[in-house]
Amino acid sequence: xxxxxxxxxxxxxxxxxxxxxxxxxxxxxxxxxxxxxxxxxxxxxxxxxxxxxxxxxxxxxxxxxxxxxxxxxxxxxxxxxxxxxxxxxxxxxxxxxxxxxxxxxxxxxxxxxxxxxxxxxxxxxxxxxxxxxxxxxxxxxxxxxxxxxxxxxxxxxxxxxxxxxxxxxxxxxxxxxxxxxxxxxxxxxxxxxxxxxxxxxxxxxxxxxxxxxxxxxxxxxxxxxxxxxxxxxxxxxxxxxxxxxxxxxxxxxxxxxxxxxxxxxxxxxxxxxxxxxxxxxxxxxxxxxxxxxxxxxxxxxxxxxxxxxxxxxxxxxxxxxxxxxxxxxxxxxxxxxxxxxxxxxxxxxxxxxxxxxxxxxxxxxxxxxxxxxxxxxxxxxxxxxxxxxxxxxxxxxxxxxxxxxxxxxxxxxxxxxxxxxxxxxxxxxxxxx
Ligand SMILES: NC(=O)C1=CN([C@@H]2O[C@H](COP(=O)(O)OP(=O)(O)OC[C@H]3O[C@@H](n4cnc5c(N)ncnc54)[C@H](OP(=O)(O)O)[C@@H]3O)[C@@H](O)[C@H]2O)C=CC1
Ligand SMILES: O=C(O)C(=O)Cc1ccc(O)cc1
Numbered sequence: 331x332x333x334x335x336x337x338x339x340x341x342x343x344x345x346x347x348x349x350x351x352x353x354x355x356x357x358x359x360x361x362x363x364x365x366x367x368x369x370x371x372x373x374x375x376x377x378x379x380x381x382x383x384x385x386x387x388x389x390x391x392x393x394x395x396x397x398x399x400x401x402x403x404x405x406x407x408x409x410x411x412x413x414x415x416x417x418x419x420x421x422x423x424x425x426x427x428x429x430x431x432x433x434x435x436x437x438x439x440x441x442x443x444x445x446x447x448x449x450x451x452x453x454x455x456x457x458x459x460x461x462x463x464x465x466x467x468x469x470x471x472x473x474x475x476x477x478x479x480x481x482x483x484x485x486x487x488x489x490x491x492x493x494x495x496x497x498x499x500x501x502x503x504x505x506x507x508x509x510x511x512x513x514x515x516x517x518x519x520x521x522x523x524x525x526x527x528x529x530x531x532x533x534x535x536x537x538x539x540x541x542x543x544x545x546x547x548x549x550x551x552x553x554x555x556x557x558x559x560x561x562x563x564x565x566x567x568x569x570x571x572x573x574x575x576x577x578x579x580x581x582x583x584x585x586x587x588x589x590x591x592x593x594x595x596x597x598x599x600x601x602x603x604x605x606x607x608x609x610x611x612x613x614x615x616x617x618x619x620x621x622x623x624x625x626x627x628x629x630x631x632x633x634x635x636x637x638x639x640x641x642x643x644x645x646x647x648x649x650x651x652x653x654x655x656x657x658x659x660x661x662x663x664x665x666x667x668x669x670x671x672x673x674x675x676x677x678x679x680x681x682x683x684x685x686x687x688x689x690x691x692x693x694x695x696x697x698x699x700x701x702x703x704x705x706x707x708x709x710x711x712x713x714x715x716x717x718x719x720x721x722x723x724x725x726x727x728x729x730x731x732x733x734x735x736x737x738x739x740x741x742x743x744x745x746x747x748x749x750x751x752x753x754x755x756x757x758x759x760x761x762x763x
Pocket of ligand 1: 345346347348349350351368369370371393406407408409411415418432433434435457458459460461462559561562565566
């Protein structure tokens with residue numbers, strides 16, 4: 331029984347001491363757990379120094395040593411490496427231990443564990459649905475009891491309870507299905523915005539069209555994504571069996587809407603947007619209780635807001651709702667398994683679709699105002715480019731696409747992270763109220 335596990339008789343192993351592994355090691359050891367951890371052998375000395383003042387974190391040279399001496403081992407490595415790393419260290423797992431992974435996509439992780447772990451080892455995976463610098467309190471933490479007894483599940487729950495997250499119990503398949511909707515397609519939208527700004531050599535905070543209100547959310551979140559490691563986004567999009575279709579539909583929605591705009595098909599365009607809005611937001615179509623408010627949004631700008639706002643047709647948002655509608659996705663159903671980024675993204679789409687006057691204005695701008703056709707063309711190319719990289723399973727192509735734009739925005743990451751963190755905190759607190 332979990333009640334009987336004690337700090338001094340139960341060791342947690344962590345394989346992969348990158349951002350998430352270190353966060354887990356620190357939080358678990360702060361709570362009193364004994365942690366044995368490793369990264370690649372060449373990082374052994376550096377990690378020993380980094381964690382020298384932590385008496386409950388014991389750095390070991392490799393995953394064999396962690397696996398054979400730990401009761402619950404969490405793999406915190408790149409999603410694309412899980413098969414290789416589990417093949418390496420899995421056979422060394424202590425008899426009767428519990429093994430889990432924290433990768434963002436569960437199909438390959440579970441397949442790797444089933445293939446490489448001895449049959450007397452139990453499998454319980456997890457996934458913290460937030461980045462390493464976000465306070466884990468109240469955030470969803472998915473727990474997947476794949477091959478394990480109830481008593482072992484209780485042990486894992488007890489260990490992870492120190493994160494103060496909200497436990498969400500799913501199968502690996504349910505997890506991948508939901509995160510394809512909440513994560514992969516959300517990232518595709520922001521990655522496309524960044525790529526389009528880069529293609530036009532625009533720093534959006536310097537351009538009136540992109541300053542103020544929901545533009546601030548778009549810019550801050552785009553820069554936030556590009557300031558992180560490419561493999562996190564590549565892994566959860568390329569390896570998730572459901573993500574290709576979502577991302578393909580997003581690119582298709584962008585393309586369809588762009589063509590209707592170009593051709594000036596006002597009726598068809600408007601009908602398509604309104605139908606999508608009704609399917610996704612249904613009876614939520616009224617002002618009053620929006621997740622996001624102007625006065626909050628306007629505070630978080632990297633640039634100076636113009637006196638008169640420049641019109642924007644918000645193609646990225648219209649396409650998001652069209653995509654959800656085409657795939658019969660109701661994003662509110664996924665709130666239990668949402669990341670902060672997804673909640674903000676949903677807040678932004680809601681802001682547009684639940685204010686009928688604003689939506690009408692946006693539709694009018696889309697058809698009548700061709701000032702920004704070239705920005706929108708680049709956005710359309712970008713969405714299709716990301717979709718192709720994901721569809722072809724092209725990790726290296728994805729990496730090049732990601733890192734070239736990362737370099738373009740790099741000088742502003744420090745500012746954007748500061749403003750973005752503050753924005754996320756304030757907006758999410760507002761959403762809770
Ligand atoms: N960052 C995030 O916001 C979140 C990430 N995740 C998931 O968590 C996992 C880890 O992500 P994150 O910490 O950000 O990534 P990092 O790149 O920071 O960490 C992964 C670490 O694993 C190491 N590693 C690779 N192979 C081995 C090996 N054979 N033995 C030991 N260590 C190894 C890597 O070394 P090297 O760099 O040399 O390859 C790296 O230090 C990923 O699967 C990601 O999808 C989940 C939630 C949030
Ligand atoms: O909120 C997001 O979508 C992020 O970008 C952070 C993130 C990345 C990977 C995960 O598996 C979970 C969270």
